[in-house]
């Protein structure tokens with residue numbers, strides 16, 4: 001029902017993406033190539049490879065068969081120009097930003113960002129001369145005022161967490177196009193079975209594969225997806241790569257420079273988890289979404305719950321945006337407010353099925369009080385700016401039988 005791919009079903013496609021090379025045993029599962037290096041038949045073949053005339057895996061930090069298959073599968077599922085798998089979501093974000101900027105450049109982003117992304121932008125990259133300009137990404141005029149000749153990109157999250165604010169993606173795409181900027185989306189919360197990034201003008205997606213793609217908190221990973229819809233000649237970093245690689249200049253620069261030389265590659269064992277994770281992604285998202293709807297209805301009818309945040313609920317003011325961009329499924333993270341911080345803690349401590357943990361999109365339902373944990377180091381003013389209330393709880397909804405989740409919440413609210 002919530003498949004954004006038009007031609008084949010998402011899961012059917014996931015299960016049928018061919019391998020780059022035939023498996024000699026016709027294995028139905030992509031084998032795990034847990035190796036560092038690959039043999040060549042001759043010195044001549046080796047020379048041809050290093051000259052770029054004969055494609056083959058050489059050394060697994062640069063590329064390897066199991067990781068390549070994960071990339072191919074995601075490329076097919078996102079109908080994109082190219083995919084690069086890396087060691088974590090943060091590695092994906094850092095690789096992209098380092099690839100499209102140099103010292104003296106700036107990028108524009110929002111106030112509400114994943115915590116470590118905010119730290120990367122405001123601290124780490126700043127130390128290397130890259131300036132992050134933070135804006136209210138809902139305000140077109142505010143964004144345009146920040147653009148100058150050294151601006152390279154607009155970076156945003158499709159749905160912010162834990163505020164669950166949906167980005168005005170088409171407006172951001174319009175501003176990016178007008179000024180020749182790269183539009184980068186962190187789409188971790190909205191997987192490709194519900195969100196077609198290129199349809200709305202996004203050029204590059206970064207994803208924490210640790211979340212949905214891993215099949216349920218099995219391993220760490222990140223991916224970079226190039227949608228092939230940006231003119232790389234607008235960015236001087238790519239001039240050398242455009243000559244040789246044309247529309248593949250972005251992934252080529254990553255593979256030959258930033259990604260290879262900083263070494264944040266995905267382990268083959270991890271790729272194996274990710275491949276399996278993509279096979280069952282649609283099933284899991286569907287189940288989590290149905291659970292969100294049921295939990296939402298339960299919480300809305302409970303006297304002790306003051307407010308419920310989930311733009312997938314038809315009653316939510318952002319539902320029209322959820323429908324427009326994400327087939328009505330704006331991820332499967334919810335928030336709700338209780339009377340006080342004390343009431344939140346008391347409720348959390350009484351839970352038996354729902355786990356107190358900080359991850360997202362595990363198969364298990366996870367709960368956290370963001371104000372006292374993720375935002376612990378923020379000042380009162382910063383929390384207010386990010387709309388983090390001490391009465392708010394975040395729930396990452398899993399695939400359990402929903403009646404057990406409801407019973408757990410009911411007894412903890414009593």
Ligand SMILES: *Cc1c(COP(=O)(O)O)cnc(C)c1O
Pocket residue numbers: 088089090091114117157161186188189208209210211220221222360
């Ligand atoms: C978790 C997360 C990240 C970071 O990913 P890691 O795999 O933990 O490095 C980035 N963005 C968002 C939206 C996330 O939820």
